[in-house]
Amino acid sequence: MGCLRRWLPSCCCFDRGDGGGRSGSVADDGLLWDVALKAHASGDYSVAVAQANEALEDQAQVLVSPASTLVGVYDGHGGPDAARFVNARLFSLIQEFASENGGLSAEVIRQAFGATEDEFMDMVAKSWPTQPRLVSVGSCCLVGAIEDGTLYVANLGDSRAVLGRRAAPGDRGKRRTVAERLSRDHNVSDEAVRREVVEAHPDDPHIVTSAHGVWRIKGIITVSRSIGDAYLKRPDMCSPALMQTICPFPMRRPVMSAVPSVRARKLRPGDQFLIFASDGLWEQLTDEAAVDIVARSPRKGVAMRLVRAAQLEAARKKDMKYESIAAIEKGRRRRFHDDITVVVLFLDNRPSCAPAQSSGVAADEIDGTYAPVDVFSLSSDDQTDDPTRPVLR
Numbered sequence: 001m002g003c004l005r006r007w008l009p010s011c012c013c014f015d016r017g018d019g020g021g022r023s024g025s026v027a028d029d030g031l032l033w034d035v036a037l038k039a040h041a042s043g044d045y046s047v048a049v050a051q052a053n054e055a056l057e058d059q060a061q062v063l064v065s066p067a068s069t070l071v072g073v074y075d076g077h078g079g080p081d082a083a084r085f086v087n088a089r090l091f092s093l094i095q096e097f098a099s100e101n102g103g104l105s106a107e108v109i110r111q112a113f114g115a116t117e118d119e120f121m122d123m124v125a126k127s128w129p130t131q132p133r134l135v136s137v138g139s140c141c142l143v144g145a146i147e148d149g150t151l152y153v154a155n156l157g158d159s160r161a162v163l164g165r166r167a168a169p170g171d172r173g174k175r176r177t178v179a180e181r182l183s184r185d186h187n188v189s190d191e192a193v194r195r196e197v198v199e200a201h202p203d204d205p206h207i208v209t210s211a212h213g214v215w216r217i218k219g220i221i222t223v224s225r226s227i228g229d230a231y232l233k234r235p236d237m238c239s240p241a242l243m244q245t246i247c248p249f250p251m252r253r254p255v256m257s258a259v260p261s262v263r264a265r266k267l268r269p270g271d272q273f274l275i276f277a278s279d280g281l282w283e284q285l286t287d288e289a290a291v292d293i294v295a296r297s298p299r300k301g302v303a304m305r306l307v308r309a310a311q312l313e314a315a316r317k318k319d320m321k322y323e324s325i326a327a328i329e330k331g332r333r334r335r336f337h338d339d340i341t342v343v344v345l346f347l348d349n350r351p352s353c354a355p356a357q358s359s360g361v362a363a364d365e366i367d368g369t370y371a372p373v374d375v376f377s378l379s380s381d382d383q384t385d386d387p388t389r390p391v392l393r
Contacts, residue, residue: 029326031333033375036301038367040064042146043273043346045071048303050280050311050340051375054331055080058278058341059087060371068104070094071144071343073159075278077221082120082139082228084373090116090143104147106262109154113141117227117258124230128237135237138221138228141260142183144276144345146267151182151274154262156225158187158279164291166270177272177295179287184261186225188215197224197255207255217255225257232256273346275306280340284310294344303342310340330376341371 034048045062057076062069070091076083093112098104101111124134140157153161163180188194194208194215201207209219216222221232230237233254275290285293290306297305308322314337315325325336 031330031375032304032307033372034301034304034307035369036304037299038062038064038369040069040345040367041067042069042267043348044299045069045343045345045369046299046301046303047344047369047371048307048340048342049371049375050307050337051330052280052333052337052339054334056339056372056374056376057083058280058339058371059083059373060341060343061087061091062343062345062369063091064367068147069145069345071274071276071345073142073276073278073341073343074227075140075142075157075159075280075339075341076137077139077223077226078137078229079133080373081134081137082226085120085123086116086139086141086227087370089119090141094143094145104145104150104152106152106154106264109143109145109152109262110260113154113156113227113258113260116141120228121230121234124228125234125237128230135231135234136229138226140223140278141227142276142278144274149267151265151267152262153182153265154260155183156186156227156258156260157223158185158282159183160185160277160279160282160287162275162277162287162290163271164273164275164294165268166272168270175288175292177291179291181287182263182265182274186261187222188217188224189222193224201255204255218251221256223256225259225261227258229256233258267347271347273344276343276345277306278339278341280338281306281310281342283338284313299346303344306342306344307340311337 031051032049035046037044037046040062041064047060047062049058049060057080059074059076061072072087072090074083074086090112093115094109097108097111101108128135140159142155142159142161144161145152155161160181161183163182164177165180167176167178186193188197188208197208197217206218208215208217211219214222217224218232221229233256235251235253273294275294281290285306293306293309294302311325312322315322318336325333328336
């Protein structure tokens, strides 16, 4: 069995970072949170979140064992429920399937995604008669995992993983660090994704429509894959009245998928860092711009630097100063930018099963960081009975 079996802990230490996360230069903005720098099995990592919605719809987590690292970024839509559910269950399911199948693999990750979808749909089916809004709640899902020198990247939706690697002699330009996208955006703004959806529904002339320059599936949603969104996958779960309200075109079968794109790649000596982020970052910054910021910056607080760069770009587009953005309350701030979640994972080319002490993680310990359920309401009360904390097995 692979190194993931070492996640069975004798000691667990988890940091929600509420004390240090709102310190320093960001203390004047109550909608920002970060963990400036912590250790993982093969380097350091930094996490930051900016809330824009009335309820934070992004969730994020990092789990670190002596030999393995898991990163999750979950970007909810229609409400925070699906992202919180994924945050609570996906890593535990990855651990379960890895234990049953002799270690981590692309198939293990696919099985865990599928089981998470099934569990969430079961919950919605039981709850929707009294909580009908749950049928329209969903989440994009981005996971990175490192074990035995192999990086796995899996995603649903348009959160994105980008590698910063040392430029090779054949790379164009003068950059010493170049960007390599490791995930595929499942968004119908991409012509290839749009064509994929249309080809899967040849009998539906309204499967993808454009309004005001924005492409959407059934005129409703831009992403083609997600956890949740039961009303677009389970038409039987929706009443005719509900469908008339939310969908301008009839729906007879599922129009979205929960099958992730999964990529496995051996880590190489020139690989320097990974950026995992929700689309709130990528709406403002290109892959190359984000990689340049990380490559030029000190490690400590680098995730927050990316968040601030995205906010500065959002302010520039509105001909505003950053201070004006920072003064806007949650909910209204969504008019200027989305929730933004960033995890930067540095790769120091340590052997994946090296002695734990070299990474700052004790040999008998699992460490982790969980972004807050809601930045604005973050308090000491959030630390008990946390519904987003996975069950470690």
